[in-house]
Amino acid sequence: MTKRSHGDGGIDQRGENAYRLRYRIDGQRYTKTFKGTLKEARKELRRLIRSGDVGEHIAPDKMTLGAWIDRWLGLLNRQQADEDVGRRRGLVSNRSVERYEQLLRGHVVPVLGARPMQLIQPSEIDDLYVDLEQRMARRTVAHIHAILGACLKVAVRKGLIAVSPVSRAEAPSAGESDHGIVLDQDQLRKLLEGFRGSAMFPIVMTLALTGARRSEALALRWCDLDVANKTLRIERAIEQTVKYGLAIKEPKTKRGKRTIAIDDDLIALLCAEREKHLRILAGVPDGAAVDLSLIKLPENALMFPNLPAPGEDFSVTALRKPTPFTKAFLRKARVLGFPGLRLHDLRGSHETLLLDAGVPVHVVAERCGHDPTMLLRVYAKRTRKADNVAASVMGRLSKGLVR
Numbered sequence: 384m385t386k387r388s389h390g391d392g393g394i395d396q397r398g399e400n401a402y403r404l405r406y407r408i409d410g411q412r413y414t415k416t417f418k419g420t421l422k423e424a425r426k427e428l429r430r431l432i433r434s435g436d437v438g439e440h441i442a443p444d445k446m447t448l449g450a451w452i453d454r455w456l457g458l459l460n461r462q463q464a465d466e467d468v469g470r471r472r473g474l475v476s477n478r479s480v481e482r483y484e485q486l487l488r489g490h491v492v493p494v495l496g497a498r499p500m501q502l503i504q505p506s507e508i509d510d511l512y513v514d515l516e517q518r519m520a521r522r523t524v525a526h527i528h529a530i531l532g533a534c535l536k537v538a539v540r541k542g543l544i545a546v547s548p549v550s551r552a553e554a555p556s557a558g559e560s561d562h563g564i565v566l567d568q569d570q571l572r573k574l575l576e577g578f579r580g581s582a583m584f585p586i587v588m589t590l591a592l593t594g595a596r597r598s599e600a601l602a603l604r605w606c607d608l609d610v611a612n613k614t615l616r617i618e619r620a621i622e623q624t625v626k627y628g629l630a631i632k633e634p635k636t637k638r639g640k641r642t643i644a645i646d647d648d649l650i651a652l653l654c655a656e657r658e659k660h661l662r663i664l665a666g667v668p669d670g671a672a673v674d675l676s677l678i679k680l681p682e683n684a685l686m687f688p689n690l691p692a693p694g695e696d697f698s699v700t701a702l703r704k705p706t707p708f709t710k711a712f713l714r715k716a717r718v719l720g721f722p723g724l725r726l727h728d729l730r731g732s733h734e735t736l737l738l739d740a741g742v743p744v745h746v747v748a749e750r751c752g753h754d755p756t757m758l759l760r761v762y763a764k765r766t767r768k769a770d771n772v773a774a775s776v777m778g779r780l781s782k783g784l785v786r
Contacts, residue, residue: 392428394421404428408435418504434545446543448503449496452487455534456480476632478622486527487534490515500535500544508552516555525557563728564721565735577719583711585656586687590726592649594733594751597726598622599639601703602631603686605657610650616642617752621702629702639752656686663697734758 392406397416402424404415415431417424459480475483494511495503508531515524528549535547566574575591578584589600598620607616618640623629634640661675662668684699691697709726716724730751737747748755 392432394424394428396421404431406432406435408432416502418506445499447496448498448500449492451500451538451543452492452496452534455537456484456487458537459483476622476635477624477627477630481624481626483530483534486523486530490519490527491531500538503548505548505551505553508548512553512555521555522557524555528552528555563731564724565728566721566724566732568736570721571729571732571736574716574719574721574724578715581715582690583708583715585652586708587712587729588649588652589686590729591733593617593643593645594730594737594747596620596730596752597705597709599634599752601685601687601705601708604682605660605680605684605686606682608650608653608657608686610654613644613647613650614642615645621705623705629704631702634752636752636754638749638754641749641752643750653686660684660699664699 392404395403395405397403400418400420402417402419402421404417404424404427406413406428413431415427417427419427459475491511494514495507498507512524512528515527532547532549535544535549538544539547571591575584575588578587586600589595589603590597593600593615595603595617599617602619602621603615603617607618608614609616618634619631620634620639621629622632657680658675659669660680661678664680665673665675665678667673667675680699685702687703688697688699689701689703691701712726713724716722734747734751734753737750738744744755744758747753748758751758
């Protein structure tokens with residue numbers, strides 16, 4: 384369509400808004416297919432020639448996006464398998480890698496997987512997002528955008544592409560996130576009373592009174608409890624993946640490793656739970672007067688191990704499956720008059736009640752393993768009581784000013 388001098392390259396129209404770019408770098412001929420307007424094609428041609436002048440040119444590669452996604456996921460899986468490498472680099476968890484694979488192979492590869500990476504245009508990424516937004520939640524599409532961006536960012540760093548098309552695509556809006564339900568003190572007490580007497584009660588109490596995550600609470604061991612100093616050490620979590628099943632992992636961040644103070648009632652509850660485990664191991668019935676100090680639990684004995692199925696022996700080291708516990712909690716909460724309450728809302732309620740009580744933000748953040756700014760942005764929700772207190776404060780300020 385447009386003939387240029389030898390040093391400026393050339394542009395040939397190949398269809399509607401489709402052009403072939405021809406140029407030379409150090410005497411080597413290159414061609415690239417470009418989708419867009421003629422103005423955008425000229426701009427891209429200038430960028431390619433300039434990249435050769437400054438030594439940043441990357442020769443066209445026929446590696447498809449699908450092939451690169453397989454390679455990138457394989458790299459993450461290999462690094463996860465090497466525990467030392469994973470710890471040193473602070474890599475994402477196995478569960479996160481599994482989620483990346485589900486989203487990329489389930490939604491990106493079927494649409495763009497066969498396209499050579501260097502030929503993918505930002506408009507194609509935009510079209511993908513528009514299509515996905517018709518079929519799934521906006522937050523999921525935003526998550527796909529973040530994962531695909533991270534994937535292609537590595538391709539840029541490896542020299543496979545010059546610029547990531549994701550960086551120039553229109554980022555989908557995640558919308559307003561659902562921060563769940565926050566219980567005030569009376570509501571939380573009602574919920575806890577409703578769980579009293581059930582097998583879930585010790586776990587629910589621990590979640591509510593410590594602000595721990597479900598994965599952290601289910602990974603607690605008896606060696607983490609210091610009765611004399613009234614503290615509880617949180618330094619591991621459990622995760623469940625298709626590939627590895629249930630496993631222990633380190634917390635999400637360095638802040639996740641922490642030692643927190645706990646109250647006398649929770650200590651008494653946990654000690655009573657430990658005594659139950661000792662009696663089961665010793666074969667001693669409840670109420671029988673025996674000296675349990677002679678019974679020793681294994682070093683890795685869990686506070687809340689998995690409940691045995693009928694006919695199975697009780698094991699103090701068997702990891703509890705998180706999903707069945709969460710489902711049981713949701714059913715019980717609905718019966719107690721808390722429809723829509725999530726298990727994770729106990730953590731949000733714990734943090735909000737502390738903030739409403741005037742506990743400094745950095746103290747609450749350290750206790751719950753949070754970044755303080757994240758705590759304020761995500762978890763500092765107001766309860767109805769807190770809002771009424773705020774209204775009364777402003778009422779005192781305005782008293783006598785309005786007739």
